[in-house]
Amino acid sequence: MILSDLKTGEKAVIVRVHGHGSFRKRLIEMGFIKGKEVRVVLNAPLKDPIEYEIIGYKVSLRREEARLIEVVTEEEAREALVSDEHLQGLPADMEEPRRLGEAMAHVAEERHHSIRVALVGNPNCGKTSLFNIASGSHEHVGNYSGVTVDAKEGHFKFRDYEITLVDLPGTYSLSAYSPEELYVRKNLLETTPDVVVNVVDASNIERNLYLTTQLIDMNLRVVMALNMYDELEHKGDKLDTTQLGYLLGMPVCPTVSRDGRGIPELFDTVIKIYEGADDRLARHIHINHGAEIEKSIKRVQRHIAYNEELKATYSTRYLTIKYLEGDKEVERLLSGKPNIGDISDARADEMERVEGIVGTNMESAIVDAKYAFIQGALAETYRKYQEERPRRTITDRIDAIVTNQWAAFPIFLVLLWFVFWATFTIGQYPMDWIEAGVGWLGNAVGSLMADGWLKDLVVDGCIAGVGSVLVFLPNIMILYFFISIMEDSGYMARAAFIVDKLMHRIGLHGKSFIPMVMGFGCNVPAIMATRSIESRKSRLVTMAIIPFMSCAGRLPIFVLFAGAFFPGSPATALLGIYLLGIVLAILSALVIGKFVKDDDLPFVMELPPYRMPTWKATWRHTWEKGKQYLEKMATTILIFSIAIWFLGYFPRHADKSAAYQQEHSYIGMVGKAIEPAMEPLGFNWKMDVGLLAGVGAKELVISTLGVMYAQDGEQYEGMGDEDDTALQAALKATVPTAAALAFMVFVLLYFPCIATFVALKNETGSWRWAILLCLYTILVAWICAFAAFRIGLLIWPV
Ligand code: GDP
Ligand code: MG
Secondary structure, three states: OEHHHOOOOOEEEEEEEOOOHHHHHHHHHHOOOOOOEEEEEEOOOOOOOEEEEEOOEEEEEOHHHHOOEEEEEHHHHHHHHHHOHHHHOOOOOOOHHHHHHHHHHHHHHHHHOEEEEEEEEOOOOOHHHHHHHHHOOOOOOOOOOOOOOOOEEEEEEEOOEEEEEEEOOOOOOOOOOOHHHHHHHHHHHHOOOOEEEEEEEHHHHHHHHHHHHHHHHHOOOEEEEEEOHHHHHHHOOEEOHHHHHHHHOOOEEEOEOOOOEOHHHHHHHHHHHHHOOOOOOOOOOOOOOOHHHHHHHHHHHHHHHOOOOHHHHOOHHHHHHHHHOOOHHHHHHHHOOOOHHHHHHHHHHHHHHHHHHHOOOHHHHHHHHHHHHHHHHHHHHEEOOOOOOOOOOHHHHHHHHHOOOOOHHHHHHHHHHHHHHHHHHHHHHHHHHHHHHHHHHHHHHHHHOOOOHHHHHHHHHHHHHHHHHHOOHHHHHHHHHHHHHHHHHOHHHHHHHHHHHHHHOOOOOHHHHHHHHHOOOOHHHHHHHHHHOOOHHHHHHHHHHHHHOOOHHHHHHHHHHHHHHOOOOHHHHHHHHHHHHHHHHHHHHHHHHHHOOOOOOOOOOOOOOOOOOOHHHHHHHHHHHHHHHHHHHHHHHHHHHHHHHHHHHOOOOOOOOHHHHHHHOHHHHHHHHOHHHHHHHOOOHHHHHHHHHHOOOOHHHHHHHHHHOHHHHHHHOOOOOOOOOHHHHHHHHHOOHHHHHHHHHHHHHOOOOHHHHHHHHHHHOOHHHHHHHHHHHHHHHHHHHHHHHHHHHHHOOO
């Protein structure tokens, strides 16, 4: 009996809940668990939803939802009391209601122990053989497709379960092209087997897994029977079935259905999955179809999910993917929906958009993405015994070079080097132009306005503030231009793949590497680039350690200090600083990793085929990133720049020198106030003010120090080496070497800069994380600078 058939006032006990994963999960959370008693509060024939009472709560369920819950009614229990031997053994003096309760519970338990298992797989993968050997029946086994035309059912007892095994026709996919495919699909969705056994031919695994990816979309309970395992072993191939199972989110059981090896283990696993006994056995994964298609899926799915009644029977993600593929059956299903207009408009839009970017139509783009997923999963788990590949595709040939164990890293490094060279060398030109333009604009506006704080606010606060954001735009766009080419061509996936093992050692992911390296250029785009990392944990940790990658903005400070204080070996000092950043990044990854909730489940790194990137797509990505940078960063940064300007400008001492103004401004006061805290590092208050200004942007450290040492500079001119600048000479005369070293260390590590802070806030989605991370960097900076100062004092005593 199903729950929706119960009438008002009737009671029943739950046997099981059918349907796909997220639906079942929701119902289980509401208390619809096997063995629980449920009572109908109100079920009028035309009423929807129906009201129920379960474990003392009232809940309402749609008719479609209640239809998927199997129950035992009182009436059925009464019949069982008469016919069932076990129940006749109940004590005679037991009261009627308790007796009935016992009977319901008993029947529910018994029925719960009868499971329906469907065999799904490609033609000729050995389904019928598996069916025969497990159920003991003798279906005809053939070696050509089309032998099994409709479903055969067999029954057998396994452990204390009654298993109904259904042998479905073989299909390569679950599209609606052939009658077999439609039949299998209908069977999976309408008669809802409790567990699906996906039979996979291990000797032809890549093609077989395509069907698996579609089962994953449907979000059913699946166990994979990796059949013909004998052939795989015979060929000498190696397959890490545990890891493959993790990656696919389902248990993988090697079987040989010719001689029955692995079959008992297969059904043991089926039962475990059915009972939901072990969370580690299965997890719900989404196959990543790439950023663009995922965006389309999200958009169309929102419209489809608007039709609540669909959610009981179908995973809306599955429906969406099928609808995007142009599936006729799904189109028919959706055609009667009130918002079909919105749904089909969204699809038309998205199809055009994705075709414009990817260059192929939506359907093949989805198929490609699925194969990229399979390639990635197999690349991590499958080793062919010998490379006997008669038909090598272009992708294979390119891969043979770029993922070659000797050539992979050099090629990768050369490419990276080139990208950085282009970003910063070519980027320098537009940067200069923007700087000049901003300077010109400042002068022009300045000459139009009367002197006073308003003019200074507009020129030094607003225009200069916006300018300091704008100058990075060329860098960001050039960097993204190349990244987008590497991504669209398919190379980026390989790059992530070759560093994956290395990154795993520090608890990160292959995809963390590129953002980390980008951090050497500018932390802001680097943090934005962490979006490609699916695992929340890896992403958070990657973002957290990017600030330790010394960005280009910090370089002038190191150059200045290294030149002044370590004239013999400035390069060594620079390298040492960069290395310190990297070491601390690694240590921090290990430490922070301990505090972030672990979701570091393995993800498949898709390996798409190589493809020529299109100009249109490349330009679009580049432009989008540039826009994102300006939109998300600009407003907040502007506010912060004005704040920093304000702190340095007030209280006003217009008649005094610039250095006097700095010293007696709010920022100077703060600098002096924190002096005691910074004293152990050997810093004087001028250096503290420089550091405070550096909170705005690291470039400001030098210019602020320049202002404050301006007068002192004259005094020390000529005292240092001849090619020292005035500032270097002044610093050398007043700052001990050990303190200079500590200062470099502090600059490397402390509060990244406002733009990075805002990026952290935007990408983590929380101020709390951004603030915590900044506090963390300041703490680390202080401790390391202190250590550097103390050690420095031993080498260069004052
Ligand atoms: P179906 O089309 O999926 O139902 O596949 P069949 O059960 O009809 O099997 C197709 C062919 O594969 C038959 O010749 C089987 O004998 C053979 N076969 C099935 N399972 C195995 C296996 O585990 N190992 C090997 N080597 N052959 C198998
Ligand atoms: Mg068959």
